[in-house]
């Protein structure tokens with residue numbers, strides 16, 4: 001998620017779930033081709049399985065960027081056909097491509113030809129006044145003809161005029177049934193559901209008929225929900241039994257990153273929601289957000305915050 005997630009966030013999430021597929025935020029094909037590749041694409045091997053999400057609509061540029069992604073070791077390349085922002089529309093990519101299935105098919109064909117790893121699509125159920133039944137069916141059928149077998153569908157339309165990207169994640173109504181019907185009509189395709197899923201309890205029933213679920217904002221704001229993922233999808237337990245385990249697992253990584261010059265808050269900003277709705281959760285958030293920005297802040301900040309949160313939890317348990 002652009003401006004929210006990054007490699008440090010993914011490293012943290014990976015401590016909580018070994019099996020969740022993790023995605024980069026959207027990176028434009030031209031940024032990959034012409035930008036600072038190490039900065040844009042580098043990651044820690046533990047983040048795998050890891051997908052690089054690209055934005056663009058020029059088949060040759062996307063093919064080149066996909067190959068670069070493959071050479072960096074990404075497990076899969078995903079094309080963004082869901083972002084509604086003005087900037088992205090201006091660049092002629094993201095959700096506006098829902099109206100151009102043939103162009104998307106050309107992009108996916110070029111990308112698939114350039115790499116051996118899977119190339120997948122993340123899309124909406126439609127845009128603007130498109131018919132959600134006909135247009136989505138036509139879009140997926142057209143793109144699938146290239147050999148693309150996997151689609152992540154954000155189960156709401158994007159309204160490209162008049163709504164901000166934030167509103168476009170909240171106002172157009174969710175239509176999970178439409179995604180289920182898509183799967184039913186093309187059972188040979190892998191269809192993943194995205195949009196508005198806030199807990200694994202909400203998400204797992206969809207797995208009975210669909211091939212996957214994608215969690216966005218909930219995983220960011222309440223990362224501990226990832227603790228239920230491994231049991232739900234891989235029949236194994238999470239690598240961390242407790243939130244404390246997840247914090248402690250971050251210490252060596254934090255120490256290494258700080259030694260190489262990173263500021264602590266660049267990592268801890270992703271950990272603020274770990275104690276969401278838990279005793280001491282507010283103190284955890286407060287303590288980390290104020291202390292992490294101070295000069296010389298290091299992993300002791302989170303160890304101290306852990307002491308505070310645990311003392312608070314003990315106090316509440318005693319009082320109960």
Ligand SMILES: Cc1cc2nc3c(=O)[nH]c(=O)nc-3n(C[C@H](O)[C@H](O)[C@H](O)COP(=O)(O)O)c2cc1C
Nearest residue numbers: 001002004025026154169194195196197215216217
């Ligand atoms: C700040 C922010 C940035 C996002 N950036 C991306 C992005 O780079 N690529 C993408 O496919 N979706 C992006 N999204 C959309 C989410 O991936 C997801 O489709 C959407 O939030 C609905 O799912 P959710 O209800 O689980 O959050 C972003 C969402 C937010 C809140």
